[in-house]
Amino acid sequence: MPNEPSDRPDEPAENISGGPRGGGEHTVTPAESSDPEPTTRAEAVVDNLGERYWQKAYGGRDAFECLVRTILSQNTSDTASQPAHDSLLARYGGSADRTGAEDGGAGLASALATAEQDELAETISAAGLYNQKSETIIRLAGRIVEEYEGEAGFDEFVKSGHPDEVRDTLLKMKGVGPKTADCVLLFSGGRGGVFPVDTHVHRIARRMGLAPANADHEEVREAIESAIPPGKCGFGHTAMIQFGREYCTARKPACLDGPEACPLVEQCDQVGVDELSGEVIDPADVPADD
Template identity: 70%
Template sequence: MTDREPTKNISGGDAGGGNEARFDPATAGTRAEAVVDRLGELYWTKTYGGRDAFECLVRTILSQNTSDTASQPAHDALVDRYSGDSADLVDALAEADQQTLAETIQSAGLYNQKSERIIAIAGVVREEFGGEAGFDEFVRDEDADIVRDRLLEMNGVGPKTADCVLLFAGGRGGVFPVDTHVHRIARRMGLAPADADHETVREYIERDVPGEKCGFGHTAMIQFGREYCKARKPACLDDPEACPLADRCDQVGVYPASGEVVDPSAAD
């Protein structure tokens, strides 16, 4: 079990900010909140916010369809090449040569597509917000729904990416980004309908989990998915007691008797 937040992670870690949060599991008002409280006891409890909004957006785009192990080197290489002591990262990327940027972020996969999108988004941010500072102010101070809608209008920004920017840069309470781990776990545990899409899962969790717990709930659920509730072989498949959340789970799509695991939407 991991008892602390990974340092190299979009959620921030020791290098990226976040403040320790306090909570009382005994006061959980919903099943989803009780699950998040248990995850907080297993891993970490932090509130987030304060990361540079544009860099957070770029970092999340780099993480799309790949792992932190692959995207982190790409992020580090991009920052090393394009972010100097006085340079505005938005300006540098808006004017970047696409092929050079693609080579720089190659480890993240889909590098041609991602480099094109990052350059285009940098141009939009520079024209509309004047650079990093203006974009930071927009993400942190404007109405969250307006920020989310504007982010979703940018090519390459989906709901999860927009929500990560709102959470980790904007510090917005009540935002629970849904990635593949959260989508799988919420439906497998019965916290959302088995056939729910990503947005429906988000609606259910944000409805049932207090806003101040959504940040650490998101990051801890991802860690739980990596360690216990894996897509093909969850810990409960061979030994129900191997999962620390077994008593909270409906095991939708998991059949220990036969050893079969299916997507919750295909469960009997």
């Protein structure tokens, strides 16, 4: 596995899914937290992150719009993908018309299913990889219209279907990977126990020793989901991303400035981080102990 890519200088200061405006139905109060004392180190880490940033319950977003939003965010930052998302909704209808086939309205899925690819690519160009993403969005929109009669039917499936069935169905859609499927399950379906793994989560979980150093994204997801209560997965995911932006960056984690610089240093194995030399490598590249 190659070393981590350089940190993105254009990432916004705050995770788009966190903070007071980042979706989420409500802030979880201490009385709603499950166990007063964490039973695993992963749970203790998530509890600390929740206290530092936010404890929110997610769910309720329109499933198809969430799917599109996550595709736009692939391999780019929120700073780039958010304008693309806004432009797409402005041109193709968005939240102003989600009625779909039920009452004859066009609906976002129907509008995108019949969109000209070059026009859509131009609309979402801020997100990067716009030719590939526009092709994927048009193809998925057509499938949503054909199989679910529009986004209303798809939304019902995501919110009421069995989580395993929903995830398997999403993963069978070309262009939808595990992180995209899990984001739809979390932010639209509001499913507990879903911890999407992006580059920040993948790096931090292995660096801290919450997952094996050579674990892939799916293995990291399985390790974390098995170690924390379902209700803590949502805010654990978004808060860990924020922690990755502020402290546990790819090239220069805060611990290199001394143990007092990182609030989670006592819970971290610092796999791949050498405080003395300042060298930082991917955890998977750390030589195994003899």
